[in-house]
Amino acid sequence: MNTIFLLSLSVVLFAIGGFGAIFRKNFLVVLMSLELMLNSANLALITLSQTFGPMGVEGQFFVLLVLIIAASEVSIGLALAVNMARLKDKVDVEEFSKVEE
Amino acid sequence: MNLLDILTYVFALTAILGAFTVVMHPNPLYSALGLLLNFFSLAVLYMLLKSPLLSLIQIIVYSGGIVVFFLFVVMLLNLRSPQSDRDFSFKGIFALIFFLLLAIFSIFGIITFNLQPLQPAYMSAKVIGKYMLTDGLFAFELSSFVLLVAIIAAVALVKKEESK
Numbered sequence: 001m002n003t004i005f006l007l008s009l010s011v012v013l014f015a016i017g018g019f020g021a022i023f024r025k026n027f028l029v030v031l032m033s034l035e036l037m038l039n040s041a042n043l044a045l046i047t048l049s050q051t052f053g054p055m056g057v058e059g060q061f062f063v064l065l066v067l068i069i070a071a072s073e074v075s076i077g078l079a080l081a082v083n084m085a086r087l088k089d090k091v092d093v094e095e096f097s098k099v100e101e
Numbered sequence: 102m103n104l105l106d107i108l109t110y111v112f113a114l115t116a117i118l119g120a121f122t123v124v125m126h127p128n129p130l131y132s133a134l135g136l137l138l139n140f141f142s143l144a145v146l147y148m149l150l151k152s153p154l155l156s157l158i159q160i161i162v163y164s165g166g167i168v169v170f171f172l173f174v175v176m177l178l179n180l181r182s183p184q185s186d187r188d189f190s191f192k193g194i195f196a197l198i199f200f201l202l203l204a205i206f207s208i209f210g211i212i213t214f215n216l217q218p219l220q221p222a223y224m225s226a227k228v229i230g231k232y233m234l235t236d237g238l239f240a241f242e243l244s245s246f247v248l249l250v251a252i253i254a255a256v257a258l259v260k261k262e263e264s265k
Contacts, residue, residue: 003216006146008208009113013120013139015204020124022196028129028175032136035167036120039143042155049224050150051217057232060224061240063155064233067162068244072251074167078174079258085178 006047013040027084027091031077038070109149116142133171140164151221154229 017036024030042063049059084091115138122135140163147156233241 003219004211005109005113006150006219007211007216009116011204011207011211012117015200016117016120016124018203019196019200020120023124023193026129028171029123029132032123032132032171035136035163036123036139039140039163042159043143043146046147046150046152046155047219050152050219050221053220054222054228056222057224057228058237060152060155060229061232061237064158064229065240065244067158068248071162071167072247074170075251075255076258078170079255081174082178082259091178 003047003051007044010040010044010047013037013043025092025094027077027081027093027096030093031074031081034077035070035074038066038073042066105149109146112142112145112149115139116146129175130172133168133175136171137164137168140168150219152224154224154226 014037017033017040020033020036021030024033045059045063045066049056052059081091084096088095119135119137119139119142123132123139126132126135140159144156144159144164147153147159
């Protein structure tokens with residue numbers, strides 16, 4: 001339970017999420033990997049806010065803001081996924097590399 | 102090594118396990134369940150860091166809202182699983198090397214940086230709420246606007262065009 005361990009865990013989760021966002025082609029899994037990256041940022045924010053003792057309220061507040069951004073991002077992303085499935089019956093990001101589709 | 106340390110290491114391990122399940126499992130349904138495992142482990146870590154409000158919000162919003170949302174969409178679309186969902190081309194290898202190097206160098210940076218030790222203070226809902234409605238008021242109001250835009254965008258995107 002020390003700062004170095006928790007921050008390293010956050011870095012490892014961020015790297016796994018970023019790798020998954022590029023490695024996978026399924027749009028739903030790409031969105032899940034983005035969620036992983038946002039969550040690792042939350043862990044780093046809470047850890048660093050708790051190194052300040054009672055002064056670290058700002059970090060906790062920023063975690064709430066990140067949560068709101070993540071929720072809106074997921075709702076828009078899943079709406080896009082539903083549209084993709086209507087157009088081509090699959091949610092492969094390689095199929096939708098052009099904007100005009 | 103006391104009980105709290107053991108709990109921290111166990112739930113850190115399950116968090117990494119859940120993240121690997123998300124990235125590596127070919128079926129998106131199991132990826133969503135791995136995401137659930139990851140969120141739940143992180144909620145336990147927040148609770149160990151004396152932040153009970155954020156831990157409960159993590160369980161309610163992420164595990165109860167977002168993961169269920171993903172599961173609904175995966176089951177609603179009911180897509181046949183493609184032959185190779187994973188990208189083993191140059192792009193995938195490059196991403197693996199890049200993020201591996203990023204993790205290694207960041208951990209070296211964290212070790213060499215002179216960090217303060219943890220001194221967890223109990224963050225109650227009262228303290229966070231007081232900050233939210235005084236100093237963080239502008240960001241709080243702005244986030245409500247972001248949520249409104251997200252709702253309108255989601256409805257506008259999935260609406261079927263009637264006159265066509």
